[in-house]
Amino acid sequence: AxxxxxxxxxxxxxxxxxxxxxxxxxxxxxxxxxxxxxxxxxxxxxxxxxxxxxxxxxxxxxxxxxxxxxxxxxxxxxxxxxxxxxxxxxxxxxxxxxxxxxxxxxxxxxxxxxxxxxxxxxxxxxxxxxxxxxxxxxxxxxxxxxxxxxxxxxxxxxxxxxxxxxxxxxxxxxxxxxxxxxxxxxxxxxxxxxxxxxxxxxxxxxxDAADTATTLSAEEAAASAALPKKKGGMVEQLMTPPALPSLLPAAREGSISEASYFVDSAAEPFVEFDQVHFRYPSRTETPILRGLDMPVPQGAFVSICGASGSGKSTIASLLMRLYDPDAGSVRIRGTSLRDVDTRALRERVTLVPQETALFSGTIRDNITYGAGRYASDEEQLAFAAELAGVEAFTGHLPKGMATAVGDKGVQLSGGQRQRIAVARAILRRPRVLLLDEATAALDLQSEARVNAALRRLQQDAGTTIISIAHRPSTIRAADEVIVLEHGRVAQRGGYDSLLADADSALNRLLRNRT
Ligand SMILES: Nc1ncnc2c1ncn2[C@@H]1O[C@H](COP(=O)(O)OP(=O)(O)OP(=O)(O)O)[C@@H](O)[C@H]1O
Ligand SMILES: [Mg+2]
Missing domain, CATH: 1.20.1560.10 (ABC transporter type 1, transmembrane domain)
Structure with a gap:
């Protein structure tokens, strides 16, 4: 390749x-x-x-x-x-x-x-x-x-x-x-x-230019031809993923040692943005975050929404410590990220970015990339692939998980790349999972599958999930919605109650979009 x-x-x-x-x-x-x-x-x-x-x-x-x-x-x-x-x-x-x-x-x-x-x-x-x-x-x-x-x-x-x-x-x-x-x-x-x-x-x-371009689309044509046969009982299939090994022996074993690091009462904020001010070093004249306060309890499943350019991806970058805030602090379990070893942080906090970067190699290589101790665990790999809906398309490819993705994943669709990125994140078994529009390219059916998988991760493994989203279907999947405006949290609450209030920031946002 x-x-x-x-x-x-x-x-x-x-x-x-x-x-x-x-x-x-x-x-x-x-x-x-x-x-x-x-x-x-x-x-x-x-x-x-x-x-x-x-x-x-x-x-x-x-x-x-x-x-x-x-x-x-x-x-x-x-x-x-x-x-x-x-x-x-x-x-x-x-x-x-x-x-x-x-x-x-x-x-x-x-x-x-x-x-x-x-x-x-x-x-x-x-x-x-x-x-x-x-x-x-x-x-x-x-x-x-x-x-x-x-x-x-x-x-x-x-x-x-x-x-x-x-x-x-x-x-x-x-x-x-x-x-x-x-x-x-x-x-x-x-x-x-x-x-x-x-x-x-x-x-x-x-x-032969055509050579590289057609390999996968031929396989995909075969795959989509095979798909309709699998449709029976679609809703059941979506909401209850086929019997899978219940969550992860290795994760439970790991949680013993992680307990001392992460044990927390659910009431206390686990991830916390405290009066965070931030501007990008390359554009110091534009403040992006202006006193952001955003506590997220352990094991919560929240979604962050806001207009394009409102600073959602920036929040993810700060939480990954790709940047430090100008003022205020970002904390996990009370410890400022400035005092946490970045490596340890990135082992426990995983980001599925807005633009998924795959490298040329097979689907399997891409999922196991950086997965550390789970990289060679076949059971975990199959599990992650199933939960993220990767299996749903590799199952129809002749080479399955060994299919090459092409340079930067060009031989896959945007949605397939996203599913690989989600599988990659699930395999890493993070304590905090950050999703930045991670399902934006998926159809509603595939998205529902991923949302169900996230729910399982939250419930069975106690993962704290922060999902950045535009789409109502993605926003609604979380327990709590956080609406950003002017570099601050304008409002937070349950999706339905925010929706019921005609003047809510969420309704303002949804109205402005259309
Ligand atoms: N690396 C960067 N350097 C300078 N400015 C940046 C950088 N990245 C983002 N910005 C600016 O910061 C603002 C917030 O960007 P951010 O990516 O956080 O928005 P967003 O809410 O994720 O938007 P979208 O919904 O479109 O993804 C934007 O105005 C953007 O132009
Ligand atoms: Mg963004």
């Missing part, structure tokens, strides 16, 4: 490699060719016998050059591949910085990059070593041919068949021929190196 980063780095590195091959190597090659042919002609004219001795050099150099050339071509291709992998890893990580940081996966990404760069480096050293050995061998052969000419020529001078002057000019020519043949081989090796590099360019150019 070649990603954009992969393709970009290939093009840049490969094109420069091809350019140097064409410019420097081509001229050097032509010069070496002319000099070898001309030198051999003059040698033959001066002394056919000694010319023959010099030409003995040709077969071993030709054979060595061919073998070596092939190896360099393959090795160089390998180097180029590995460089491309390294840069696509960094490109994804930098492009999805929020996701990587929110999931606490900085180290994973750093290690991935370092490791890939390391293997590119080792492959590169391999190429240079081979080249050094080959070029060393060439000089040796060229020098050996001079020694042979010198030996044979000295005999002829002693026997009077040749003058010392003739021998000197012969030597000069044979040295010239020897080195020109050597140069010719080096140029050949360079050309092979370039061929290794440029074969990647042609891979890109020749790649």
């Amino acid at each position: 070649a990603g954009a980063g992969d393709a970009l780095s290939r093009l840049a590195a490969d094109a420069s490699s091809a350019r140097s091959a064409v410019t420097t190597s081509a001229t050097a090659g032509i010069r070496a060719l002319v000099m070898s042919v001309g030198g051999v002609a003059i040698l033959c004219y001066l002394s056919p016998q000694l010319a023959g001795a010099t030409l003995l050099l040709v077969p071993p150099v030709a054979v060595g050059g061919r073998t070596f050339g092939r190896r360099v071509r393959l090795a160089q291709r390998d180097v180029q591949d590995k460089l491309a992998e390294a840069s696509s890893a960094s490109e994804w990580a930098l492009g999805s910085l929020r996701t990587v940081r929110a999931l606490g996966c900085e180290r994973i990404e750093e290690d991935k990059y370092t490791q890939r760069l390391g293997s590119a480096y080792r492959a590169g050293v391999g190429v240079w070593l081979q080249q050094a050995v080959f070029e060393g061998g060439l000089s040796l052969a060229a020098n050996a041919s001079i020694v042979v000419v010198l030996g044979l020529g000295a005999n002829q001078v002693l026997s009077g068949a040749m003058t010392a002057g003739e021998l000197t000019s012969l030597l000069l020519y044979s040295a010239n021929v020897g080195f020109s043949i050597g140069n010719l081989s080096t140029v050949y090796a360079d050309a092979m190196k370039a061929a290794g590099a440029t074969s990647r360019i042609f891979d890109i150019i020749d790649a």
Whole structure:
């Protein structure tokens, strides 16, 4: 799966490699060719016998050059591949910085990059070593041919068949021929190196554009054809997910050690925004939050709504500690986030962001990304996939969870990406789950499934759920609605009671939208 980063780095590195091959190597090659042919002609004219001795050099150099050339071509291709992998890893990580940081996966990404760069480096050293050995061998052969000419020529001078002057000019020519043949081989090796590099360019150019685009849609067509058959008793199916292992043995086991950290009386605020003021560092003239007070009890299921741009995603960023507030504090269990280890925080608080960042890899890779101790637990994985409704579409794909998602998930629909992000969050078994429009791209039926899953997470695992939402169906799924206005909480309460009051901030919001 070649990603954009992969393709970009290939093009840049490969094109420069091809350019140097064409410019420097081509001229050097032509010069070496002319000099070898001309030198051999003059040698033959001066002394056919000694010319023959010099030409003995040709077969071993030709054979060595061919073998070596092939190896360099393959090795160089390998180097180029590995460089491309390294840069696509960094490109994804930098492009999805929020996701990587929110999931606490900085180290994973750093290690991935370092490791890939390391293997590119080792492959590169391999190429240079081979080249050094080959070029060393060439000089040796060229020098050996001079020694042979010198030996044979000295005999002829002693026997009077040749003058010392003739021998000197012969030597000069044979040295010239020897080195020109050597140069010719080096140029050949360079050309092979370039061929290794440029074969990647042609891979890109020749790649059948339709090829990558159609793989999944064909599978999906099959999937949607299969769907209607499953429809019977839709509502029951939605509200009572098929018998699943009741919540999570591992979670219960984990909660013993987490108890000391998180035990809390439900009455006390668990997550608390206290007089929080915030402006983005890049736009300090615009206050976003202006004295936000927002206590959320442990195990609550609340939704936050407000006009677009009212600061909902900002609240999520502050809770993940992607930023610190300018004034006031954000606390979990009474401890300011400034005093909490960010890693520990992001292990316990999981954000499903508004824009889901997937990386190229399989659906399974994407769900288990950053899942720590649950990453290799098949039962937990299947459970998370089922709850988030991932299973509902992977079940119809021939490769199931092993289906590749394409660069940044382009081979999936927005809703499918969201379901993967929700499954990823569920698998991490967070204490606080933040959803930023996480079901906005789902149809109502799929959304109802996810909402039912969230409800189970809240009830069985005691997860505190904060869901940022626009849609009434999502807002209503929570126990309590928090309405933001002007950087503060304008109102909070049950959905139905807020809706009943015609002047409520919620009604104002819903009216303004349409
Ligand atoms: N990184 C940033 N730097 C500067 N300003 C930002 C940044 N991110 C958001 N903003 C601004 O902060 C305000 C609040 O943004 P935020 O993303 O929190 O809104 P939102 O309530 O989530 O909106 P939406 O419903 O459209 O997602 C907006 O006016 C936005 O332009
Ligand atoms: Mg937002």
